[in-house]
Amino acid sequence: MTNEHCDRIRLCLTELGADWAVLSGPDAVCYATGQPIPIETGPSPFTGGPALAFVGRSGGVGLVCSNVEASGPIAGVTLETYAGFSGVVTDQLANYRRAVEGMVRKLGIGGKLAVQKPSHPASITDIVPMGMSIDLHLNRARAVKTADEIAALRIAAKGASAGQNAARRLTRPGLSELEILNGIRAVIEDGAGSRCALTGEYVAGIERTSTLGNPPGARKLISGDPVICDLAPRINGYWSDSCASFCLDTATDVWLAQYRRAKETLDLAISTLRPGLSVADFDRALRAHMQGAGFSYPHHSGHGIGTSVHEWPRLVPDEPALIEKDMVLMVEPGSYLPGIGGARCEHMLRVTSTGAEMLTDFLMDPVL
Amino acid sequence: MTNEHCDRIRLCLTELGADWAVLSGPDAVCYATGQPIPIETGPSPFTGGPALAFVGRSGGVGLVCSNVEASGPIAGVTLETYAGFSGVVTDQLANYRRAVEGMVRKLGIGGKLAVQKPSHPASITDIVPMGMSIDLHLNRARAVKTADEIAALRIAAKGASAGQNAARRLTRPGLSELEILNGIRAVIEDGAGSRCALTGEYVAGIERTSTLGNPPGARKLISGDPVICDLAPRINGYWSDSCASFCLDTATDVWLAQYRRAKETLDLAISTLRPGLSVADFDRALRAHMQGAGFSYPHHSGHGIGTSVHEWPRLVPDEPALIEKDMVLMVEPGSYLPGIGGARCEHMLRVTSTGAEMLTDFLMDPVL
Numbered sequence: 001m002t003n004e005h006c007d008r009i010r011l012c013l014t015e016l017g018a019d020w021a022v023l024s025g026p027d028a029v030c031y032a033t034g035q036p037i038p039i040e041t042g043p044s045p046f047t048g049g050p051a052l053a054f055v056g057r058s059g060g061v062g063l064v065c066s067n068v069e070a071s072g073p074i075a076g077v078t079l080e081t082y083a084g085f086s087g088v089v090t091d092q093l094a095n096y097r098r099a100v101e102g103m104v105r106k107l108g109i110g111g112k113l114a115v116q117k118p119s120h121p122a123s124i125t126d127i128v129p130m131g132m133s134i135d136l137h138l139n140r141a142r143a144v145k146t147a148d149e150i151a152a153l154r155i156a157a158k159g160a161s162a163g164q165n166a167a168r169r170l171t172r173p174g175l176s177e178l179e180i181l182n183g184i185r186a187v188i189e190d191g192a193g194s195r196c197a198l199t200g201e202y203v204a205g206i207e208r209t210s211t212l213g214n215p216p217g218a219r220k221l222i223s224g225d226p227v228i229c230d231l232a233p234r235i236n237g238y239w240s241d242s243c244a245s246f247c248l249d250t251a252t253d254v255w256l257a258q259y260r261r262a263k264e265t266l267d268l269a270i271s272t273l274r275p276g277l278s279v280a281d282f283d284r285a286l287r288a289h290m291q292g293a294g295f296s297y298p299h300h301s302g303h304g305i306g307t308s309v310h311e312w313p314r315l316v317p318d319e320p321a322l323i324e325k326d327m328v329l330m331v332e333p334g335s336y337l338p339g340i341g342g343a344r345c346e347h348m349l350r351v352t353s354t355g356a357e358m359l360t361d362f363l364m365d366p367v368l
Numbered sequence: 369m370t371n372e373h374c375d376r377i378r379l380c381l382t383e384l385g386a387d388w389a390v391l392s393g394p395d396a397v398c399y400a401t402g403q404p405i406p407i408e409t410g411p412s413p414f415t416g417g418p419a420l421a422f423v424g425r426s427g428g429v430g431l432v433c434s435n436v437e438a439s440g441p442i443a444g445v446t447l448e449t450y451a452g453f454s455g456v457v458t459d460q461l462a463n464y465r466r467a468v469e470g471m472v473r474k475l476g477i478g479g480k481l482a483v484q485k486p487s488h489p490a491s492i493t494d495i496v497p498m499g500m501s502i503d504l505h506l507n508r509a510r511a512v513k514t515a516d517e518i519a520a521l522r523i524a525a526k527g528a529s530a531g532q533n534a535a536r537r538l539t540r541p542g543l544s545e546l547e548i549l550n551g552i553r554a555v556i557e558d559g560a561g562s563r564c565a566l567t568g569e570y571v572a573g574i575e576r577t578s579t580l581g582n583p584p585g586a587r588k589l590i591s592g593d594p595v596i597c598d599l600a601p602r603i604n605g606y607w608s609d610s611c612a613s614f615c616l617d618t619a620t621d622v623w624l625a626q627y628r629r630a631k632e633t634l635d636l637a638i639s640t641l642r643p644g645l646s647v648a649d650f651d652r653a654l655r656a657h658m659q660g661a662g663f664s665y666p667h668h669s670g671h672g673i674g675t676s677v678h679e680w681p682r683l684v685p686d687e688p689a690l691i692e693k694d695m696v697l698m699v700e701p702g703s704y705l706p707g708i709g710g711a712r713c714e715h716m717l718r719v720t721s722t723g724a725e726m727l728t729d730f731l732m733d734p735v736l
Binding site: 027118121135178179185189193194300309319 | 676
């Protein structure tokens with residue numbers, strides 16, 4: 001996997017006229033080196049700075065990370081670890097800087113650098129200067145997935161699908177959103193065989209589903225509740241995403257109408273997605289279909305996915321990019337009505353040479 | 369809470385001869401402004417850089433964060449949010465830089481800056497230069513907790529204790545480590561009323577508990593397994609930590625002997641911890657007590673805790689700092705023997721004017 005990804009990064013360097021890529025986002029480091037970086041508890045107190053990947057235009061791949069981030073040797077990658085965790089007093093920043101200096105010496109890093117501007121640490125700019133931005137080029141290079149990445153995304157998608165099916169089994173009146181979400185998480189992590197970062201939402205009730213951004217809470221479900229279940233687990237460094245919506249026992253006509261329109265709009269996306277279509281046109285068609293029944297959503301129509309849960313291209317009205325084969329895109333039309341509740345339907349789609357393949361697969365019935 | 373913390377940061381600035389503190393670690397931003405920053409899924413794709421807190425020596429407190437990180441207005445804090453999440457194509461880094469520029473103008477930030485060197489972003493050094501390091505001073509200022517922090521840590525400690533008690537109820541042969549850990553997490557999060565970042569470990573079996581750093585996995589528990597259950601949840605921005613060890617159904621004599629010695633060593637820590645003691649002497653006494661029975665542990669004896677799960681001082685042999693009243697310290701002696709398995713006992717202790725108060729409280733029986 002790593003070799004093909006580094007070749008793509010080298011193409012970015014050629015386009016930019018740069019000699020070395022210096023990557024500091026955990027998703028980009030995983031993309032370049034295959035090393036998933038732990039993210040679940042924020043920046044580790046046992047690091048001196050973000051893990052760094054180095055890729056040279058004429059060869060050479062390096063990884064600097066702390067002794068608690070490294071999983072072991074990686075074929076084709078020069079590894080430089082440093083004492084993040086230590087049994088004695090230690091200066092992690094000094095250790096980190098020394099490791100970066102060691103890597104620069106070992107690989108002969110120099111010339112023109114292309115870096116990730118949002119995450120490049122100021123602490124090393126005397127060793128690895130800021131340089132030009134690789135961000136846009138790298139985003140585009142990563143958007144089309146390699147065969148190995150599609151395999152990894154299939155595994156992640158199975159985790160999301162298993163979580164969605166578990167959500168239907170585990171949801172019942174009297175349990176809280178958090179109890180149900182943790183039951184779902186147990187199924188996903190047990191299937192993955194490891195703890196997984198998990199984002200998304202599991203919210204229930206008319207009020208909580210009719211606005212966006214409510215975190216899962218201790219509210220207990222009652223009969224008639226609409227539920228939005230959006231599950232995005234990271235498995236072995238690759239994310240998946242998914243959303244199902246349903247009502248407990250009974251649904252109102254208006255809720256059902258908006259649910260059906262969201263589901264139809266997702267089906268429309270699956271049947272019309274293809275290489276060569278512009279993102280803007282695709283986004284417009286989906287919004288228009290919702291609006292044809294009087295519904296709308298105040299968010300993107302979807303997004304790319306890979307080692308980050310949101311990747312370029314975002315499916316928004318002003319994105320002129322063309323859809324390409326082997327992009328993996330989330331599509332997530334929805335509707336959120338005060339007094340009625342919300343509904344959103346989301347699948348993970350691989351763009352094939354002629355259309356779309358669903359990577360997620362789970363039951364989508366509107367009433368549970 | 370914020371005012372007292374900012375006063376402490378101002379003392380750091382006075383000691384350093386600096387005019388403004390610029391904080392970029394999520395734990396320090398939470399400490400200065402009271403705003404917990406989401407960390408559970410790593411750096412957000414909807415930010416242009418880390419959230420930043422600004423504290424002026426002669427007044428002024430500012431927070432720059434994206435629209436998905438802000439919870440709303442905070443008394444006494446000038447808030448500058450920017451479009452991280454947007455319904456159209458947007459340049460998050462440009463939005464972030466513009467927000468930082470706006471904050472610099474609004475608060476009149478200038479003069480000598482003191483920054484967190486490991487996390488300061490290179491992307492803004494033309495607006496907010498690197499400056500001197502506030503790290504050591506800030507670590508020391510944060511080590512002694514305020515009354516509000518102790519209240520927050522008590523709540524977090526109750527979550528860890530509830531998790532430990534749940535671990536005893538939920539642990540049984542035939543379930544996997546991950547199934548049990550997610551059951552525990554459900555209890556912690558349901559009690560907290562929100563999702564919580566959770567670190568630590570839940571590992572079972574002779575082999576997996578006799579070495580450090582094994583993540584919880586799909587292995588199913590069997591009778592006779594030793595279990596190490598280390599639970600560290602973050603609740604409302606404040607961490608707790610805890611560790612219990614037990615065997616299923618039956619324990620070997622050697623395992624029991626090391627467990628009892630670890631527990632005795634923790635009891636010794638509770639009875640000897642007091643202001644004025646040096647960390648090195650405290651650490652040495654704990655290690656000596658383990659070694660008196662032929663056991664030892666290859667890690668720190670403990671660490672501070674607050675808005676970060678590991679804070680200064682770390683309890684290590686060469687730390688000369690003196691223990692002070694209202695430090696909150698984790699103490700975690702253990703032993704790990706090949707062929708026998710491991711055991712570790714950990715409580716969260718507040719240093720009182722004469723001794724120690726346990727903030728965590730849970731059953732610690734060696735056989736379940």
